[in-house]
Amino acid sequence: MSSLEEEERLVQMVHDFIESSESSSSSSPSSSKCLLSLQHHHQPSYFLTLQEILRSGNTEAEKEVLERVKKHLVMRSRRDGVLLKSSNGLKKWLVRKLKMDGFNASLCHTSWATSSGCPAGDYEYIDIMVEDEQTEEPIRLIVDIDFKSQFELARPTQAYKELTNILPSIFVGQEEKLNKIISLLCSAAKQSLKERGLHIPPWRTSTYMHSKWLSAGCQKCSENIESAFGRKNIEEENRSASVGNVAISMVKNPKRSAFGGGSASAAGAGPGCSGLSSQFSNMGINCC
Structure with a gap:
């Protein structure tokens, strides 16, 4: 024990x-x-x-996946100009991005039936298959971009707040690590609720929480992610990325011929406009 x-x-x-x-x-x-x-x-x-x-167990593969996930979410947030909220569409978009990065990523949908003390439910997360750095055996990494909020409680004790405060918002790790976190947080949640004189809700039991990520009834949706996301959206996103790359290139090389090799007026720009503004104008983008 x-x-x-x-x-x-x-x-x-x-x-x-x-x-x-x-x-x-x-x-x-x-x-x-x-x-x-x-x-x-x-x-x-x-x-x-x-x-x-x-x-514990933060492998190079886990670090790389986490870095890529954060990068994509930050870029998406900046592009949309709003704070991102976890949704089915966002997860599909992230899976597609990770697949483009070369990862064997899938969208996983778990569901489970009602059992004693555990109501039926379903959940979605991302998983990625990578090779073990030493044995080269396949390892399953679970990626959850809305991890921290899954452990929130009503009227938590200060001790429980301190626990959830150190939880990552984005989880990337193996099943063994996740299993330990769930077991510990469920035990702490039970203690917190008891101290507040509250009953443990069915959706905060250890069985329910484990079912979200570790349920046997898991369906992978790795195929047709691109078509589900929409070809039109993909083309628009690639076009936006292309424009962004041109802008970055011009900022890094201000003396390139893209500016017309002279002043703003020589490049065909109006009074008070920079060469960069002129280039964006030619591309149909109003940067003013």
Whole structure:
């Protein structure tokens, strides 16, 4: 039995003892202090364990995938001029981008039926198959761009807030790592809800949370991502990227013949317009 499980069992034993001896006024104050002391000792162990899990097993492949995912999302956000919200369309777009980067990426849709204490549900995330750096065996990486919000609670304790604060918004990692995070956060959530006098909702149980990412009923949608996204949108995006590359090239090389080799007026620009503005104007883009 791990130290974490032993502490959980000890806290539960003390809690049961206090409930069974509430009628005894002499033992109540000391018992309450004992429980409070154990809870304060218990919460830091959650925090330290989660930190250790998050720092472990960060392979070069995981780092590269995370870097690419962040880059694409930042570029998409800047292009649209709004904060991105996780959606089916955004995930499909990201899968297509990752496939263009050379990754074996798929959109995964999990679903599960109602079971004892666990309602039916479904979820979507991305997975990528990579080679192990040492054995060259295939490894499955799970990518979730809305990871942190999945563990939010109503009226969380300060200790639980501190736990979720160190969770990454974007998760990239193997199933083993994810399994440890889910188990720890579900245990901490249970403790937080108990301290608030709240019942554990079915969608926050360990079984439900594990089903989101680790359910056996997972369907991969790696084919026809491009057609689902829309050929027209792809062409428009590629055209925008091409214009952006031209602009960057001209900014880096201001003395190139693209500016007409002279002043703004010599390049056909109006008064007060730069050569760069003229080039954008010729491309049908108003940058003013």
